[in-house]
Amino acid sequence: MRPFTKNKQSGNPQPEACTQRSTESQAAETKLTGNLDDDLRIIKERTGGSSDLIIRLIDSMFGKELRIAVIYIEGLVNEQVMNSSVMPSLTAKDFIDPHHLAAPSEVLGMIKNRFLSISNVKDVHSLDEVLSAVLAGNTAILVSGATLGISASTAGGEQRGVNEPQSETVIRGPREGFTENLRTNTALIRRKIRNPDLWIESRKIGRISQTEVAVMYLRGIANDKVVQEILQRLDRIDTDSILESGYIEEFIQDEAFSPFPTMTNTERPDAIAGALLEGKVAILVDGSPFVLLAPVTIFKLFQSSEDYYQKFDIATFLRLLRVISFVVSMLLPSLYIAITTFHQQILPTTLLVSLAAQREGVPFPAFVEALAMEITFDVLREAGVRMPRAIGSAISIVGALVLGQAAVQAGLVSAAMVIIVAFTAIAGFVAPSVSISNSARILRFGFMILAGTLGLFGIMAGLIALLIHLCGLRSFGIPYLLPLAPFIPADQKDAFVRVPWWAMLRRPTLIGKKNPKREKKFQKPSPPKNKN
Amino acid sequence: MEKIDKYQLISMTILFMIGSTPLYELGIGVKQDAWIVMVAGLVAGLLLLALYLYIQRNHAGMDFFQILNAHLGKLVGTVLSVCYVVYFAYESMRNTREFGDIINISFLPNTPLSLLMLVMVLLSGYAISKGVEVFFRVAEFMFPFTIFGYAALFCLIIGSNIIHLDRLLQVMEHGLLPILEQAIPEVISFPFGQIVVFLMFWSHLNEKRKMVRVSVYSYLFVGVLLLLFNVLNLAILDPSITSITTFPLLRSVRLIQIANFLERLDPVIILLIYIGIFVKMTAFYLGAVLGLAHLVRISRFKLTVVVGAAIYGMSFLAPNFIYHVWIGFAQNLKYHFPVFQICIPALLAAIIFCKSWNDKKKKRAKQPS
Structure with a gap:
């Protein structure tokens, strides 16, 4: 019964307190009053008495009138640091010479300069600063009677460690990937480029979420105009929250309506380091392991960081393979539709005969057949991503056996169509960047419609329209088809081929x-020349 | 002003000149000597190109319509400008109708011609609405693939062993005169003289010094390429069959047969041809839009729509394809196009030459004093 009544008591006065605060806090918002009880009461009110906000009051050696408050949020701080560094320094027996009576601000100075064994310590002057420091995982220390406080860097708590990236795996190359923590991520990049010219500019974006966004570039290599442009576009963002780097991407990319990504993202620190060394700019968002890169050209999307670690001949081969796979995953179903519907004469006679025999029992036109199968595959794929791991085998049985083999045996689709769809799907997974394979995934349907209505001419018209779109596309002022259109001979070394x-x-x-x-x-x- | 670079100019010149030319056997009126007609046309076209380049070199940064106005006065300049806009639009329309009909006949017999042509005009209009720079980049991107396509076609033809060079024999059976009659002005007007539209684009080039060299080399390259396909058609099909076939190239391609697998490639070749057609019709369309921009002050987008609608409307003028081709080859090439490709530029060049000569004389007269 007691907890219930206690809750009721503390719950009831809240509405009054709220209205009171709105008038009171406006005056108190900027400065700490110096009256510790008032300050703490306002902090509690503003956080709604949230249970994870811990306020620890310590009596100092000066007696009751000089009390010290330690404020932090449980879970955001590193408990070990709190227990071994912060608290001992405040509760030490020989805290201060009892005969020497000091002013509150002096006490604070002593704590900061002599006792607190924390490396990163800042002064805070207002309640807002106290709150934002505490919410960032720091510990605030207030002393009664002092109109300023200390914020000690104690951020920590439970976090995912540095793991191998899930979305971009490599055979050869570093195995570490970014985490959700911004500082870990910047450190991962700094470890690769130990140079003072690696600059970071930070912004807090999101009116409510106050997410930290860091722009990272190599000064002297990155184009200043691009850096300025990115910072300007970041400053223009006015939204309530940034929960993932995808928010930023949609706010600042060049062309709002394009199936192609004009910024890319990666989980790999080595890919970011390589891009920074080429003069690109990285945008890191706290809370997301996906770091954005700009500017980007289309051929970069077909390149994996592994290309630079493997031998150049195999890397070149793989790059060509990826471009071909992209084209295949975009065009193969539509080519099948166009050829079987309008231009059967292209096919060799024997192939034509076997295709015709397969399609004999199929009740649908090739276009409908292909569309249905492609949608089915996309459904399976989406189910594969969302479903709980435990029922994965069920999905693969249903997908492969029921929808594939049984559909063919039932005469609903032709076996050739299943092969086409399967190969299209596999080819779509070759692209090292998910964003570019998603472009192909969407465009595929457009091309299928064109092929179903206008045949090869429709596909050609679609390709030309796509090409016009791509030629007009820019990523932060850089033409999207860069080393090919406009043609730059010197840059061919790292587009389709990778030279040693x-x-x-x-x-x-x-x-x-x-x-x-x-x-x-x-x-x-x-080899060294043999002199003898 | 939008800038283009030399690679873009090379690609554009070559793709533009290829256009739909490989489809036809030019100069077939003189049977097996058609290729000599082509050579004559090539040489005469080179002279024309020199004439156009002479005009452009004396007016760096000005396009054709500005030059016309500067030398012929506002009234004559405006009248001629209007004529040229119509001419460019008409040339663009010729390609639109031509290819629309080819697709309709050989590819999609059940699809209405109006839809096919609409798709083509919309595509070109889309390219133009993006601007000169984007259009040139499109050509630049297409260039390596197109050249690869024609090279592959050439290899396939050689590989299937269907070339009989003896069919070219009896060179100049009837002497030189009929050849020249065929070449002038027909083969000059199509395709070589069509390069007149580049007077609208050369002023965009960022390296003016390279203009002449780049243009002449691209011209020679594409001239040899066209000559090669001209000879191939004769050697594959025999002049007698070539002369009665509407599209000899497609007929030649049907003879390709490698390993019982690569055969009947004509749909693929039509797509290859479409790249050239697209570039040519868009280039003329763009020329008309850029020219009209000097005459009326409305936004680029509206101009594109207006000219596009005009091209689309005009493409229904001919009642059928045969008539369309006949109008083109028998009427336009002889009587109409030479006016725009030869007469007016020659007149303009003569005026420019006299003026500069006068200036020099004046300078010389001044110098001693």
Whole structure:
């Protein structure tokens, strides 16, 4: 019974307190009053008495009138640091010479400069600062009678560790991936580029969420105009929250309506480091392991960071394979529709005969057949992503057996169509960046409609329209089809092909033009000449 | 002003000149000597190109309509400008109708012609609404794929062993005169003289010094390419069959047969041809839009819509495809196009030459004093 009544008591006066606060807090908002009870009461009111806000009152050696308040949020702070560094320094027996009576601000100075064994300590002057420090995981220390306080950096708490990235796996290359913690992420990048020119500019975006967003670039290599443009666009964002870097991407990308991404994201610190060295700019968002990169050109989306670690010949082969796979995953169903519906004469006679035999019992036109199968596959794929892991095998049985084999046996779809859809799907997974394979996934349906109405001519018209769109697309001022249109001979070394590292003499022309030179010439290895 | 670079100019010149030309056997009136007609047309076209380049070189940064106005006065300049806008739009429409009909005949017989042509005009209009720079980049991107396509076609033809060069024999059976009669002005007007529309684009080039060299080399490259396909058609099909076929190239391609797998490739070749047609019709369309922009002051988008609607409307003029081709080859090439491609530019060049000569004389007269 007691807890209930207690709750009721503390719950009842709240509405009054709220109305009171609105008049009172406006005056008190900026400065700490110096009256510890008042300050703490306002803090409690503003946080609605939330149970994770911990306020610990300590009597100092000066007696009751000089009390110390330690304010933090449970779970956001590192308990170990609290127990071993913050609390001992405040409760120490030989805290202060009892004969020497000091002013509250002096006591605070002593705590800050002599006792507190925390490296990053700041002064706070207002209640808002206290609150934002506490909400960021720091510990605020207030002393009765002092009109300022201390915020000690104690951020910690439970976090996911640095793991292997889930979305971009490699065979050769570093295995670490970004986490949800912004500081961990910046540190992961700094560990790769130990250079003072690696600059970070931070912004707090989101009126309610107050998310920290960091813009990272290599000064002297990144184009200043691009950096300024990105910062300006970030400053223009006025929204309540940023919960993932996808929010930022949609706010600041160049073309709002394009199936193609004009910014890319990655989970891999080594990919970010490589891009920064080319003169690109990274945008890190607290709470998201996906770091944004800009500007980006379309061919970069077909490149994996692994390309630079493997031998150049296999890397080149894989790049070509990815581009072809992209085209296949975009066009294969539509080509099948166009050829079987309008242009059967292209097919070799034997193939045509076997296709016709397969399609004999199928009641639908090729277009409907393909559309149904593609939608079915996308349903399966989405189910595969969302379903609980335990029923995965059930889905794969239903998907592969019932929808594939049984549909063919029942004569609903032709076996060739199943092959086409399956290969399209597999080809879609080759792209190293999910965003570009999603472009193909959407465009595929448009091309299927064009193929179903206008045949190969429709596909061609669609491709030309797509090309016009791509030629007009820019990513932070950089043409999207960069080394091909406009054609830049020097940049061909890192578009479709990857030349060996000793031949990567210059950074990409338009992105890294501020500091184009990358390495010394004539580093091609050759066996030492035998002198005897 | 929007800028284009030399690679874009090269790609555009080559794709533009390819256009729909490989489809037809130009100069087939003189049977097996058609390729000599082509050579004659190529050389005469080179002279024309020199004439256009001479006009442009003397007026860096000005396009054709500005040059016309500057030298012929406001009234004559405006009248000629209107004529050129109509001419460009008409050329664009010729390609639209031509390819719409080809698709309709060989590809999609049940699809209405009006829809096919609408798709084509909309595509070109979309490219133009994005601007000169984007259109040139589109051509630049298409260029390597197109050249690869024609190279592959050439390899397939060689691989299937259907070339019989002896069919070209009896060179100049009837002497030089009929060849020249065929070449002038028909083969000049199509395709070589059509490069007149580049007078609208050269002023956008960022490296003016490269203009002449880039244009001439691209012209020669594409001239040789067209000549090659001209010869191939004759050698594959025999002049007698070539002369009665509407699209000899498609007929030649049907003869390709490799490993019983690569055969009947004509739909693929039509798509390859479409790249050239798209570039040519869009280039003329763009020329008309840029020209009209000097005459009326409305937004680029509205101009694109107006000119596009005009091209689309005009493309229904011919009652059928045969008539359309006949009008083109028998009437336009002989009587109408040479006016725009030869007469007016020559007149303009003569005026420019006299003026500059006069200026020089004046300078010379001044210098001693």
